[in-house]
Amino acid sequence: MPTNLPATDVVIIGLGAAGGVAALPLTNAGLKVVGLEAGGWLDPRDFAPDELRNGQRNWPQTVQKTAGEAPTVRATSATEAVQGGHPMMNAVGGTSMHYWAQSWRLNPWDFKVVSETTRRYGADRIPRDSTVEDWPFGYEELEPYYDKVEYAIGISGQAGNVQGRINPAGNIFEGARQREYPMQALRSSPFTDLMGAAARRLGWNPFQGPAAIASEVFDGRPPCQYHGFCNTGGCHVQAKGSTAFTSIPKAIATGNLDVVTFARVTRIVSDANGRATGVEYVKGSEVFFQPAAVVLLASYTYENSRLLLLSSSAAFPNGLANNAGQVGRHYMSHHQGAPVTALFDRDLHNWYGLPAQGVAIDEWADDNFDHADLDFIGGANLWAHTDRQPMSAAKMSTFGLVNNWGSDWKAFIMKNADRTNSSYIQKTTLPYRDNYLDLDPNVKDPYGQPVTRITARYGDNEKRISAYAQAKMEQWYLEAGAIKIIKSGPGNVMGASTHAYGGTRMGDNAATNVVDRWGFAHEVPNLGVLGASVMGTSGSRNPTLTAQALAWRTAEYLAANWRSIAG
Amino acid sequence: MAGTNNNKNSPLSPDHDQVANPSRRNLLKSAGLVGAAAVSGAASQMASAQTPATTVNPQDLIPTREALEVLTLAEAETLAAVCDTLIPSDDNGPGANEARAIHYIDRSLASHNAADRFRYLIGLSALREHATKQHGKPFHQLSAGDRQALLQAMQDDTLSGFDPGSANFFNMVRNHTIDGTFCDPYYGGNHHFIGWDLLQYPGVRLGASEADVALGARLPANHQSAYDHATYVKTSTYMGDDDHAN
Numbered sequence: 166m167p168t169n170l171p172a173t174d175v176v177i178i179g180l181g182a183a184g185g186v187a188a189l190p191l192t193n194a195g196l197k198v199v200g201l202e203a204g205g206w207l208d209p210r211d212f213a214p215d216e217l218r219n220g221q222r223n224w225p226q227t228v229q230k231t232a233g234e235a236p237t238v239r240a241t242s243a244t245e246a247v248q249g250g251h252p253m254m255n256a257v258g259g260t261s262m263h264y265w266a267q268s269w270r271l272n273p274w275d276f277k278v279v280s281e282t283t284r285r286y287g288a289d290r291i292p293r294d295s296t297v298e299d300w301p302f303g304y305e306e307l308e309p310y311y312d313k314v315e316y317a318i319g320i321s322g323q324a325g326n327v328q329g330r331i332n333p334a335g336n337i338f339e340g341a342r343q344r345e346y347p348m349q350a351l352r353s354s355p356f357t358d359l360m361g362a363a364a365r366r367l368g369w370n371p372f373q374g375p376a377a378i379a380s381e382v383f384d385g386r387p388p389c390q391y392h393g394f395c396n397t398g399g400c401h402v403q404a405k406g407s408t409a410f411t412s413i414p415k416a417i418a419t420g421n422l423d424v425v426t427f428a429r430v431t432r433i434v435s436d437a438n439g440r441a442t443g444v445e446y447v448k449g450s451e452v453f454f455q456p457a458a459v460v461l462l463a464s465y466t467y468e469n470s471r472l473l474l475l476s477s478s479a480a481f482p483n484g485l486a487n488n489a490g491q492v493g494r495h496y497m498s499h500h501q502g503a504p505v506t507a508l509f510d511r512d513l514h515n516w517y518g519l520p521a522q523g524v525a526i527d528e529w530a531d532d533n534f535d536h537a538d539l540d541f542i543g544g545a546n547l548w549a550h551t552d553r554q555p556m557s558a559a560k561m562s563t564f565g566l567v568n569n570w571g572s573d574w575k576a577f578i579m580k581n582a583d584r585t586n587s588s589y590i591q592k593t594t595l596p597y598r599d600n601y602l603d604l605d606p607n608v609k610d611p612y613g614q615p616v617t618r619i620t621a622r623y624g625d626n627e628k629r630i631s632a633y634a635q636a637k638m639e640q641w642y643l644e645a646g647a648i649k650i651i652k653s654g655p656g657n658v659m660g661a662s663t664h665a666y667g668g669t670r671m672g673d674n675a676a677t678n679v680v681d682r683w684g685f686a687h688e689v690p691n692l693g694v695l696g697a698s699v700m701g702t703s704g705s706r707n708p709t710l711t712a713q714a715l716a717w718r719t720a721e722y723l724a725a726n727w728r729s730i731a732g
Numbered sequence: 733m734a735g736t737n738n739n740k741n742s743p744l745s746p747d748h749d750q751v752a753n754p755s756r757r758n759l760l761k762s763a764g765l766v767g768a769a770a771v772s773g774a775a776s777q778m779a780s781a782q783t784p785a786t787t788v789n790p791q792d793l794i795p796t797r798e799a800l801e802v803l804t805l806a807e808a809e810t811l812a813a814v815c816d817t818l819i820p821s822d823d824n825g826p827g828a829n830e831a832r833a834i835h836y837i838d839r840s841l842a843s844h845n846a847a848d849r850f851r852y853l854i855g856l857s858a859l860r861e862h863a864t865k866q867h868g869k870p871f872h873q874l875s876a877g878d879r880q881a882l883l884q885a886m887q888d889d890t891l892s893g894f895d896p897g898s899a900n901f902f903n904m905v906r907n908h909t910i911d912g913t914f915c916d917p918y919y920g921g922n923h924h925f926i927g928w929d930l931l932q933y934p935g936v937r938l939g940a941s942e943a944d945v946a947l948g949a950r951l952p953a954n955h956q957s958a959y960d961h962a963t964y965v966k967t968s969t970y971m972g973d974d975d976h977a978n
Contacts, residue, residue: 182939210963210964211959212938213959213961213964214938214958214961214964215916215918215958215964216915216916217911217915217916217919221911222844309762319844352942354945355945355946355947390938390939390940390946391939391940391941392936392937392939392940394941399966402937417936513910514945514946514947514949515934516940516945517937517945518945519938519942526816555914555927555928555931555933556910556911556915557912558931558933559910559913559914559927559931560907560910569906570818570819570822570883571818571880572820572822572824575819575820575824576825577820577823578929578930578931579824579825579930579932582931582933583931583932584931600767674945679839693923707824
C-alpha cells in the first residue's frame with residue numbers, strides 16, 4: 166500500500182519547461198503546489214564544455230529515468246516498433262537545462278491552418294488524411310501569455326511587429342506584440358553577418374532569432390559568454406533561462422512550492438465520479454500517494470499520453486480522459502531533417518558561438534508566401550547559426566571531394582574544419598489519421614510498465630516542403646559564397662524528437678480533443694495538461710515558448726477559477 | 733564509469749591540483765617520457781612492428797604506466813595500425829597514434845563503449861586473419877599500401893568474418909578513432925592537443941569576445957581541457973547551494 170501524504174492544492178507532474186513555468190503563477194496566487202520531478206537538481210558546474218560527454222555520449226539524457234522508457238518507433242502499423250533513444254532529460258528544469266533555447270512565438274497562421282487555407286486556396290488543399298483543426302483561439306489570445314513568459318524567464322530578441330509597427334530588423338511576418346523583447350538579440354557573428362548580407366541581396370529579410378538566453382545582465386543572471394557547448398549542454402553562467410534558474414526558484418521563494426526530486430509518477434488516480442484525486446509515485450523503494458485538488462500533467466509529450474493510458478480506472482477503462490479515444494491521437498514530431506550543408510572557401514570563425522546565435526529567414530514559412538501554384542501548404546523557417554566543436558568538425562561531410570580517411574582526408578579537414586555549415590530548417594508538420602502514440606505491447610520500462618509506442622510517418626506535404634525549403638537554403642548559401650552544397654533526404658519515420666506534439670490535443674470539440682481551450686481534460690475537469698502535447702499544429706519554429714505560454718495561461722486560469730475547477 | 737581515472741600516475745588523474753595547474757603540460761610530457769623509457773617486453777615486440785608510413789614510436793602508444801584495460805596486445809597492435817592508416821602521421825603532421833586514439837578507445841571499451849567490446853574482438857581478429865591469409869603477415873606488419881587496400885575492402889563491405897559486416901565495423905572504428913584524436917584530452921586521447929592543433933581549434937574557453945571571433949582573428953591555441961578549468965572539477969571543496977533540493 167502506498168503511503169498517504171497530506172493533501173495539497175495542486176500537484177504538478179514534471180518540473181521542466183512547462184511545469185516549471187506553471188508553478189510560478191500558481192504559487193504567486195497563494196496555491197500550495199507539490200512539484201514531482203523524475204530527475205534531480207543540477208548545478209551549472211555540472212555542464213562542463215565537454216563535447217564528448219554532452220554531445221556524443223548524450224550524458225544529460227542517459228543518466229536518468231527517460232533512458233529506461235524511451236519510446237519504440239515504427240513508420241506504420243505494418244512494421245515492428247524498435248526502441249531508440251529518448252531525446253529529453255530529467256532534472257529540475259528538464260530539457261530547458263540543455264536545449265538550444267530558441268524561443269519563438271508561433272505565427273498567427275499556425276493557429277488557423279484550416280480556416281486560412283480554406284479561405285485562401287480552398288478546402289481541398291488540406292491533405293485528405295490529415296486530422297488538423299484550427300486552434301480553439303487565435304494568436305491574439307495567446308499574445309499576453311507569450312509576453313509574460315518572455316519577461317519572466319528573459320528572452321533576447323529583435324521585435325519585428327510592435328502593435329502593428331513593422332521593423333525590418335526583426336521578423337516582419339510575426340504577429341503583433343504589445344512591446345519589445347526585454348533584451349536585445351544575441352550579438353551577430355562574422356558568419357551570420359555574411360549570411361544576412363547575402364539574404365538582403367536576394368531581397369529577403371534576415372533577422373536574428375529570439376532566445377531564452379540573456380544578452381545582457383538580466384534578473385541577476387550574467388549574459389551569454391559565447392563559449393560554445395550550448396547544444397546539449399547547460400550554461401556555466403546561467404545565461405540560459407532554464408526554468409531551474411528562473412521561474413522555479415521564484416516559485417520556491419513564495420514558500421508555496423514543495424519540490425520532490427527523483428519521484429517517478431506511475432499513475433494518476435481517479436474516482437468513480439471521473440475526478441482526479443491525486444497521483445501515485447515511486448521514490449527509492451517507497452510508493453506514495455499524493456492527494457491533490459487539481460492534477461497538472463506536465464511531463465513530455467510521450468509521457469503525457471503514456472501516463473494517461475496507464476491510469477485506467479472503472480470510469481476510464483481505456484485510460485484516463487480517454488473515453489473518446491483521443492489520447493495519443495494527432496501526434497506529430499517536427500520535420501527538422503533534410504538539412505542543407507555548405508562548404509565555403511574561407512574560415513567562418515564559428516568555433517565559438519551557439520545554435521541560438523543565428524540569422525533567420527521567414528519568407529518561406531507558414532503562409533508567408535503564395536501557395537496557389539504549389540502542391541503543399543505551410544513552409545519552413547530557415548536558420549543559419551554558429552557553433553562548431555572539434556569532434557563533429559572532424560566528422561564533417563567530405564562533399565565527395567576525398568575519401569573519408571587517410572592522408573588526403575586529413576589534409577581536407579585540416580583546411581576545412583571551420584569552413585562548413587549546416588542549416589537548421591523547421592517545417593510545418595501536420596497530424597495524420599494513421600499517426601499516433603499508444604502503449605507498446607512488448608517493451609517495458611524497468612518497473613514493468615509498457616513504454617510509449619510511436620506509429621508515425623511524414624506525409625507528402627512535409628516532403629514537398631522539404632524539397633522547396635532546401636532549394637531556398639541552397640540559393641541562400643550560394644549567394645553567401647558557398648562552393649559546394651549537399652542536400653540530405655527528407656526521411657520517412659516521425660521518430661522520437663525534442664519537438665513532439667499532440668496526443669492530448671486542445672480543442673472545443675470533446676470528440677476530437679482531450680483538453681478544452683484552457684488545457685483541462687474534457688472528461689476530467691480537475692486534470693490539466695501542460696506541454697506541446699496540447700498543440701494541434703507545429704508551426705515551423707521551436708515549440709518551447711508556445712508550450713510555456715500555454716502553461717502560464719492554464720495556470721492563471723486555474724488560479725482565477727479555483728473553486729469551480731478544484732470543486 | 734566514463735570520467736573516472738584511478739591511476740595516480742596519470743597526469744589526468746582527478747586528484748591533481750585543480751585550482752592552479754601550471755604544470756599540467758609538463759606532467760603530460762613527463763608521462764610520455766616515462767612511458768618511452770620503461771619499455772616492456774611487450775612494447776619491444778610492438779616496436780619491432782613494421783609501420784613504414786609513420787614516424788610514431790609504438791612504445792608511445794600506451795605508456796607502460798597506463799594499462800591496456802580491455803584490449804589484448806594483439807588487438808592493440810592491429811588497432812594501432814588501423815588508427816595510423818585512418819589518420820596517418822605524415823607530412824602534414826602527427827596523426828591518430830601520436831594523439832593516442834588507441835588509448836582512448838581502450839578506455840572507452842571499459843566504460844561508455846563497453847557494449848562494443850565484442851565487435852572489436854571479432855573485427856580485429858578478422859582483419860588480422862585477412863592480412864595473414866593475403867600477405868603472410870599480421871596487419872600491423874603490412875606496408876602502408878597493403879593496409880590501405882584492406883581498409884578500403886573493409887569500408888566497401890567486401891571483407892568476410894565481421895559481425896554484422898565489415899563496413900559497419902569500419903564506420904565504428906573510424907568514428908572512435910576520430911573521437912580519440914579530437915576529444916577532450918581528459919578521456920585519454922588528443923594527446924598534447926594534437927587533434928585540436930590539426931584543426932586549428934583554439935581550445936576550450938569560458939568565453940569568447942567579438943574580437944576573438946572577428947574576421948582575420950587567429951586565436952592562439954590555449955591547450956586547455958575542460959577540466960583544466962577549476963569550476964568543472966567536481967572534487968573541489970565547493971559545496972553548492974543544495975538547501976532548496978528536496
